[in-house]
Structure formats: structure tokens, C-alpha cells
Amino acid sequence: xxxxxxxxxxxxxxxxxxxxxxxxxxxxxxxxxxxxxxxxxxxxxxxxxxxxxxxxxxxxxxxxxxxxxxxxxxxxxxxxxxxxxxxxxxxxxxxxxxxxxxxxxxxxxxxxxxxxxxxxxxxxxxxxxxxxxxxxxxxxxxxxxxxxxxxxxxxxxxxxxxxxxxxxxxxxxxxxxxxxxxxxxxxxxxxxxxxxxx
Amino acid sequence: xxxxxxxxxxxxxxxxxxxxxxxxxxxxxxxxxxxxxxxxxxxxxxxxxxxxxxxxxxxxxxxxxxxxxxxxxxxxxxxxxxxxxxxxxxxxxxxxxxxxxxxxxxxxxxxxxxxxxxxxxxxxxxxxxxxxxxxxxxxxxxxxxxxxxxxxxxxxxxxxxxxxxxxxxxxxxxxxxxxxxxxxxxxxxxxxxxxxxxx
Amino acid sequence: xxxxxxxxxxxxxxxxxxxxxxxxxxxxxxxxxxxxxxxxxxxxxxxxxxxxxxxxxxxxxxxxxxxxxxxxxxxxxxxxxxxxxxxxxxxxxxxxxxxxxxxxxxxxxxxxxxxxxxxxxxxxxxxxxxxxxxxxxxxxxxxxxxxxxxxxxxxxxxxxxxxxxxxxxxxxxxxxxxxxxxxxxxxxxxxxxxxxxxxxxxxxxxxxxxxxxxxxxxxxxxxxxxxxxxxxxxxxxxxxxxxxxxxxxxxxxxxxxxxxxxxxxxxxxxxxxxxxxxxxxxxxxxxxxxxxxxxxxxxxxxxxxxxxxxxxxxxxxxxxxxxxxxxxxxxxxxxxxxxxxxxxxxxx
Numbered sequence: 001x002x003x004x005x006x007x008x009x010x011x012x013x014x015x016x017x018x019x020x021x022x023x024x025x026x027x028x029x030x031x032x033x034x035x036x037x038x039x040x041x042x043x044x045x046x047x048x049x050x051x052x053x054x055x056x057x058x059x060x061x062x063x064x065x066x067x068x069x070x071x072x073x074x075x076x077x078x079x080x081x082x083x084x085x086x087x088x089x090x091x092x093x094x095x096x097x098x099x100x101x102x103x104x105x106x107x108x109x110x111x112x113x114x115x116x117x118x119x120x121x122x123x124x125x126x127x128x129x130x131x132x133x134x135x136x137x138x139x140x141x142x143x144x145x146x147x148x149x150x151x152x153x154x155x156x157x158x159x160x161x162x163x164x165x166x167x168x169x170x171x172x173x174x175x176x177x178x179x180x181x182x183x184x185x186x187x188x189x190x191x192x193x194x195x196x197x198x
Numbered sequence: 199x200x201x202x203x204x205x206x207x208x209x210x211x212x213x214x215x216x217x218x219x220x221x222x223x224x225x226x227x228x229x230x231x232x233x234x235x236x237x238x239x240x241x242x243x244x245x246x247x248x249x250x251x252x253x254x255x256x257x258x259x260x261x262x263x264x265x266x267x268x269x270x271x272x273x274x275x276x277x278x279x280x281x282x283x284x285x286x287x288x289x290x291x292x293x294x295x296x297x298x299x300x301x302x303x304x305x306x307x308x309x310x311x312x313x314x315x316x317x318x319x320x321x322x323x324x325x326x327x328x329x330x331x332x333x334x335x336x337x338x339x340x341x342x343x344x345x346x347x348x349x350x351x352x353x354x355x356x357x358x359x360x361x362x363x364x365x366x367x368x369x370x371x372x373x374x375x376x377x378x379x380x381x382x383x384x385x386x387x388x389x390x391x392x393x394x395x396x397x
Numbered sequence: 398x399x400x401x402x403x404x405x406x407x408x409x410x411x412x413x414x415x416x417x418x419x420x421x422x423x424x425x426x427x428x429x430x431x432x433x434x435x436x437x438x439x440x441x442x443x444x445x446x447x448x449x450x451x452x453x454x455x456x457x458x459x460x461x462x463x464x465x466x467x468x469x470x471x472x473x474x475x476x477x478x479x480x481x482x483x484x485x486x487x488x489x490x491x492x493x494x495x496x497x498x499x500x501x502x503x504x505x506x507x508x509x510x511x512x513x514x515x516x517x518x519x520x521x522x523x524x525x526x527x528x529x530x531x532x533x534x535x536x537x538x539x540x541x542x543x544x545x546x547x548x549x550x551x552x553x554x555x556x557x558x559x560x561x562x563x564x565x566x567x568x569x570x571x572x573x574x575x576x577x578x579x580x581x582x583x584x585x586x587x588x589x590x591x592x593x594x595x596x597x598x599x600x601x602x603x604x605x606x607x608x609x610x611x612x613x614x615x616x617x618x619x620x621x622x623x624x625x626x627x628x629x630x631x632x633x634x635x636x637x638x639x640x641x642x643x644x645x646x647x648x649x650x651x652x653x654x655x656x657x658x659x660x661x662x663x664x665x666x667x668x669x670x671x672x673x674x675x676x677x678x679x680x681x682x683x684x685x686x687x688x689x690x691x692x693x694x695x696x697x698x699x700x701x702x703x704x705x706x707x708x709x710x711x712x713x714x715x716x717x718x719x720x721x722x723x724x725x726x727x728x729x730x731x732x733x734x735x736x737x738x739x740x741x742x743x744x745x
Contacts, residue, residue: 063204063208066209080223085227088226089227174318353585354584
């Protein structure tokens with residue numbers, strides 16, 4: 001696989017949310033506003049890139065039998081860094097994302113990439129893979145949040161967009177709205193892919 | 199056996215390294231986090247006691263617990279302007295915490311909801327700021343009221359509850375009333391006339 | 398006739414005059430009395446709401462079928478019935494965009510997305526209602542228009558609330574008084590008790606439909622006319638409504654009272670709210686209810702149990718629509734496990 005593809009595959013072809021259906025819990029929970037989605041996406045990308053780099057660096061020293069606990073320690077370290085920094089420098093975002101920042105530790109995208117990719121590829125490729133997957137996740141979150149915030153709250157990034165006459169579709173900022181949106185988007189993507197193939 | 203020792207050794211090294219990194223980050227971030235917490239509380243206290251000097255809001259302890267705050271107009275803690283306390287009440291899906299400020303006669307002069315996790319779009323409207331306005335309309339109703347006036351309209355009171363969120367509205371209202379009554383007991387009654395604040 | 402089936406299907410091969418359009422249009426006709434009642438009780442606005450819901454359902458069905466390149470089958474009446482049932486589940490004074498969006502959602506995401514008629518796992522009209530209730534709860538729970546013929550059993554209600562709403566509110570007040578004595582004014586408590594006793598005596602109004610509520614649910618009498626017709630034509634099976642209404646009556650009688658077991662008021666709970674509409678016209682939907690006799694019993698009783706749990710313990714005053722939706726999801730399992738043994742086959 002070409003080096004460029006290691007990065008771009010995460011954006012669409014192997015998008016962690018829409019194509020692999022991984023990490024759905026934080027996706028559903030924090031994609032109710034664009035601000036949260038961007039914050040969560042950045043936090044995830046940071047952790048993904050760094051944990052991919054470290055895992056790839058140490059892949060030759062790590063005994064196979066204890067690789068999972070070691071990956072978890074690495075990931076947990078970066079997550080805690082994000083958590084502490086966010087609490088200190090972006091308290092509002094930290095409050096809004098709540099439990100979902102610490103829960104990045106057990107996010108299957110990150111462990112999945114460490115296990116399936118970084119543990120058996122070079123540092124540079126792992127970095128690109130982490131970046132691609134992180135951006136893919138952020139992109140998915142952003143698209144979902146964009147649709148949900150406009151329809152469910154009449155706002156975009158906190159600014160009133162549709163005016164006071166619009167009656168927000170509450171279901172869109174509640175969890176069922178996330179399921180509906182994600183399902184419809186996945187369906188749309190499958191339909192597009194099918195048309196492109198034939 | 200040798201294998202187990204080797205694995206333990208590697209795992210140990212990794213954990214120690216991780217702990218060292220985290221210790222360093224914590225060292226940098228901790229003062230900032232505490233600063234943010236202090237700022238948040240101070241801001242809430244200031245919106246509860248708008249006339250008090252930010253440096254002259256002092257906690258009053260009962261045992262280890264802060265039971266209320268006293269706010270003074272001057273930094274040297276003279277000119278008492280009022281009290282602030284945290285009211286807690288069980289809402290629909292969370293405990294709602296409100297910081298309430300009252301003047302020396304027991305009239306509410308400011309409040310801020312510190313914490314709530316109510317239903318988005320219904321219960322969270324207790325914090326809704328209407329388009330073009332500055333403060334949340336639901337909380338604004340409390341300003342100028344006394345304990346006996348505090349009940350939601352459905353219970354025969356003067357506070358207009360949020361449509362579809364009677365439980366959240368009732369939780370805020372009743373917890374503030376109870377807090378006010380407790381404060382009055384602690385103080386041995388509010389003063390009958392407002393204290394003159396010397397500028 | 399384009400409905401003629403030339404494909405060979407499994408036996409038995411019986412020829413019959415029945416067809417999907419015939420059944421659907423007759424179901425629509427059986428719902429007509431309740432619709433006329435809605436217009437009588439709530440005024441011309443009700444007619445508009447019903448019209449918009451039906452028109453939107455038909456338009457959405459046609460549009461999606463065209464988009465998918467399938468034959469357009471709106472003349473079969475199933476979209477018409479969905480729109481009609483959705484409108485019957487709306488309060489009288491909803492803004493006009495509510496029935497339009499609700500029907501479009503019901504048809505698009507409740508039915509067509511699964512493949513169209515016969516493939517939908519849940520009742521599309523109820524799904525539309527659940528969607529509207531979650532999206533615009535304030536519009537869906539305000540019953541301001543009082544029905545023609547006055548108040549609810551002598552209770553002066555400026556908001557024209559539904560009987561179940563009033564009951565829940567009164568019970569809330571009593572509960573509040575029990576949990577925190579001294580906080581609720583005595584006058585409020587006595588008023589709540591008076592409301593409950595008056596509600597419990599209002600069988601006449603509940604039966605004829607002179608109460609607040611959703612458009613099509615108020616008049617038990619008019620609904621029963623339609624239901625009798627469907628039963629006579631054998632389009633619906635008595636097992637589901639009997640199991641449903643019977644279990645609601647039994648459970649509310651047993652647990653609905655405040656003075657211990659078997660002090661509840663089953664008749665009130667059966668007549669109030671959307672139970673009759675739901676039990677005869679929505680739980681019996683051919684696509685989303687079981688086909689085996691035993692499955693139908695389980696389905697009906699399950700609906701009843703969930704409805705009573707929601708009404709007595711849950712946060713909503715009414716539980717008919719959610720109970721039917723939840724039981725819809727069990728239908729494939731019910732059909733599978735209640736299949737009768739083939740004649741001569743040994744039980745395993």
C-alpha cells in the first residue's frame with residue numbers, strides 16, 4: 001500500500017465510524033454539538049497518533065503475551081494527559097465531554113489500530129495511519145454533529161442559525177437522533193459505493 | 199519462569215515510565231486546574247452576590263463543611279451585603295445544585311445553577327437563555343423573592359415552571375426555599391431592614 | 398387488475414375476493430366514524446390535520462417508490478390508513494407542519510426504508526407518533542382545545558387536559574404530599590382528591606368521547622362501531638384486543654388503587670386514553686402482529702402489561718403507543734416459538 005493511502009484510507013474507505021462501526025459509544029454521545037465533536041475529535045486524534053507511534057516504536061521489545069496490557073498503559077497515559085490538560089486549559093469543553101475523555105482509554109478504535117496496525121508496521125506508517133483514522137473519526141463526528149446541532153438545536157457551533165421561529169427537533173440531540181442520523185448516513189454511503197461499483 | 203520474570207520486568211518498566219510522564223504533566227496542569235475551579239466558584243459567587251467585592255466573599259464553616267458564604271462590599275470585610283449558599287435538590291435525572299445569593303433581609307439577589315444533568319431540551323431549559331437576552335429567564339424570576347413566595351405555579355406559587363419540566367423546576371424552587379429557611383435558622387433570622395452599604 | 402398474482406405460491410390455493418386494497422380501504426372506512434367524531438368534537442381544524450397527515454403519507458409513499466424505481470402502489474390504501482392513524486394520535490391543536498412531518502417520517506423511516514408494505518417491523522403510524530413526541534414534546538402533550546360538550550366530568554380545566562393527564566397530575570400532588578408532608582397546601586390536596594373521584598365517575602363522557610385527548614381516541618363508542626365491522630369481516634382477530642384490554646383491566650384493578658390490592662378502577666383505565674383505538678386498530682395491524690393464535694394472546698397481554706406499567710409507574714400518563722411498539726419487536730420471536738406442531742409430527 002502506498003504511503004499516501006495509509007493516511008487517506010481512514011477518511012472514507014476505512015472510516016472508523018461509518019465503515020468499521022467502531023467507537024460508536026462516544027460518537028453517539030458527544031456528536032450533539034459541533035463544539036463537542038471538534039474537541040472530542042482532536043482529543044482522539046492526539047491519543048491515536050501518539051499511541052500508534054509509541055506502540056510501533058516498542059513493537060520489537062514487547063512480548064506477545066503481554067502486548068495488550070502494555071498497549072493499554074500507553075493509551076491510558078496519553079488519555080490522562082489529554083484529560084489533565086483539558087481540565088486545566090479548556091474547562092468548559094472538559095465539562096461538556098465529561099466521562100467520554102477518560103473513556104477514550106477503552107475506545108476500540110485506538111486499541112484496534114494499535115493491535116491491527118501499529119504493532120506490525122513502521123513508525124512513519126503508524127503515524128500516518130493514526131492521523132488518518134483520527135481525522136476520519138473527527139470528520140464523522142463533525143458531520144453527525146453538524147446535522148444534529150442544526151436540526152436539534154437550530155444552532156451551529158453555538159450560534160443561533162435558524163432563528164427563533166424554528167422549532168428544534170429535540171430527538172436529534174437525544175441519543176435516538178444519533179442512531180437515526182448514523183444509520184441514514186451509513187445507508188447513503190453504501191448506496192453511493194454500490195452505484196460507483198456498477 | 200524466566201519468561202514470566204522478563205514480562206514482569208518489561209511491564210514494570212513501561213508502567214514506571216508512564217507514571218513518570220504523568221507525574222510531570224500533573225505537576226504542570228494541577229495548579230491550572232485548581233485555578234480554574236477557583237475561578238468557576240468565584241464567578242458563580244459573584245453572580246450570586248453582585249455587589250460584593252470578589253476578594254471579600256468568605257466561607258462560613260460548620261465542622262469541615264462550608265454552610266454558607268458571607269459577602270462584603272469592601273475588601274477589608276466591612277459592609278456586609280449578603281449571604282450565599284448552595285441549594286441541592288433532586289431533579290428529574292440529576293441532583294441540581296444552585297448557588298443562591300440573598301441580601302441581609304433574605305431577599306434573593308442572584309443565583310447560578312452550578313450543576314445539572316437534566317433532559318436536554320426540557321429540563322435543561324432551567325438554564326435557557328432566550329435569544330437576545332443576557333440571563334436565563336427561569337432563574338431571573340427568583341430575583342427579589344423571599345422564601346415564602348417560592349413555589350412553582352402548579353403548587354400554587356409564583357414561579358412559572360418550564361413547560362414540560364415541572365419536576366426540574368420544582369426541584370430548583372423547593373431546594374432554594376429550603377436552603378433559605380435553613381440559612382434563616384442558622385443566622386437566627388434575617389435583619390428587618392437592609393444594611394446601608396457605605397461606598 | 399395489476400394486483401393479480403400470477404406467481405405460484407405455496408398451498409393452499411384458494412381463490413378469494415379479498416385483496417390488500419380491499420382490506421385496507423375497508424379498514425379506512427371502519428375508522429371513519431371516529432374521524433367524523435373528531436371533527437364534531439374538535440372542529441374544522443381536526444379535519445385539516447387528518448387531511449394533511451393522509452396527504453403527506455400518500456405523497457411520501459409515492460415519492461419514495463418512484464425514487465426506488467418500484468411500482469407506485471398508493472392506491473392500495475395502506476399509506477392512507479397510516480396517515481389516518483397518525484392523525485388520530487395527535488392533539489387537536491398541533492401546528493399543521495406536525496402531521497406533515499410525522500406522516501413523512503412514518504412512511505419513509507417506518508415503512509419504506511425496510512422495503513415497503515409487509516416488511517416493516519413496527520407500526521409506522523405509532524413510530525411516527527413516537528418520533529413526534531420525542532422531537533416536539535410540548536406540541537404533542539398540550540391539549541388546550543376542550544371538546545364540544547364542555548368540560549371533563551365537571552372539572553374546570555382551562556387547559557382541556559386529557560383524563561389520564563389529570564389523573565397523573567392529581568396523583569403526583571398526592572405523592573408529593575406523602576413524600577414531603579407540609580409542603581403541599583391542603584387546598585391542593587383536597588382538589589387533587591376531588592379530581593380523582595370525579596374522573597372515576599365520568600364513564601359517560603369517556604364512552605361518548607366528550608373528553609380531551611388525541612383526535613381519534615376520545616370516543617370509545619365510535620371506535621367500537623368500526624371495530625365491530627372489522628370483527629364481522631374477520632379482518633381482525635379478537636385475541637389481541639381481548640388479551641390487551643383484559644390484562645389492562647385486571648392489572649389496573651389489582652394495582653391501580655391507593656388502598657391496597659384490588660381497589661383500582663379498571664373501567665376508567667379501559668375507557669380513558671388511546672387503549673380502545675390501540676387495541677382494535679393498531680395492535681392488530683396484520684404486518685406487525687403475530688399470526689399464530691397463541692402468539693396473539695401473548696402479544697395482547699404483553700401490550701397490556703407494558704401499558705399498565707407505564708401508566709401506573711412510568712413518567713408518561715399514557716403508554717399505549719410505546720407498549721405496542723415494544724411488542725411489535727417481539728413478533729418474529731413470538732411467531733417462531735408459538736408455531737403449532739405439524740400434524741403427525743412428534744413434539745421435540
